[in-house]
Amino acid sequence: MSQVIKTGKAFEFTPENIEKAKVFIAKYPEGRQQSAVMPLLDLAQRQNENWLSREALEYVGEFLDVPYMRVLEVASFYTMYNLKPVGKxxxxxxxxxxxxxxxxxxxxxxxxxxxxxxxxxxxxxxxxxxxxxxxxxxxxxxxxxxxxxxxxxxxxxxxxxxxxxxxxxxxxxxxxxQIERINSAPEGGPTTLLEKAGDA
Ligand code: FES
Structure with a gap:
């Protein structure tokens, strides 16, 4: 399991993120609120310069009343969560x-x-x-x-x-x-359906 970094700095959601967390939690059925662990980890990561410290993991666990180890299991399984600092x-x-x-x-x-x-x-x-x-x-x-x-x-x-x-x-x-291409259209422009109905 990945090494988790303890920073010694307390983590808690900003008032704005507390409101966002409540919105996420409300999406889950009664008794299943702990399933909000993934969006809350994402919220915590965004607030914490794109990575999750031990303090942030513990905070999310306390917020949802989920044991720390279960929060860590989720955070260490999915690559979208960073357990060490990353660049800007x-x-x-x-x-x-x-x-x-x-x-x-x-x-x-x-x-x-x-x-x-x-x-x-x-x-x-x-x-x-x-x-x-x-x-x-x-x-x-x-x-x-x-x-x-x-x-x-x-x-x-x-x-x-x-x-x-x-x-x-x-x-x-x-x-x-990053080249001359519109979305996923062919490079150089359309190659099919070039004529309108009635042409030719
Ligand atoms: S193989 Fe790179 S985006 Fe699918």
């Missing part, structure tokens, strides 16, 4: 087959050469963390990297370097395809 820009780089066939190795190399980090590592300035993950579900626009909550798609070494340069300056580009 958390790069989840997809390594599954479509992204691999479309050159995700080049993106790993950019992280190594430009940022000096490998899988699971954070830059010294605390700006970037790299985590290699399985399919992010956006294979049509492979290769894909999730930066915090957003997908950046159709990446190559060149446009990925530019993306990192902008993020380093806290200039966050629009997410989505």
């Amino acid at each position: 820009y958390f790069l989840q780089l997809c390594r599954t087959t479509p992204c691999w066939l479309r050159g995700c190795d080049n993106l790993v190399k950019v992280c190594e050469d430009k940022l000096g980090i490998h899988n699971g590592e954070t830059t010294e300035d605390g700006k970037f963390t790299l985590l290699e993950v399985e399919c992010l579900g956006a294979c049509t626009n492979a290769p894909v990297i999730q930066v915090n909550d957003d997908f950046y798609e159709d990446l190559n070494a060149d446009n990925f370097e530019k993306l990192l340069d902008r993020l380093a300056k806290d200039d966050v580009p629009d997410h989505g395809p």
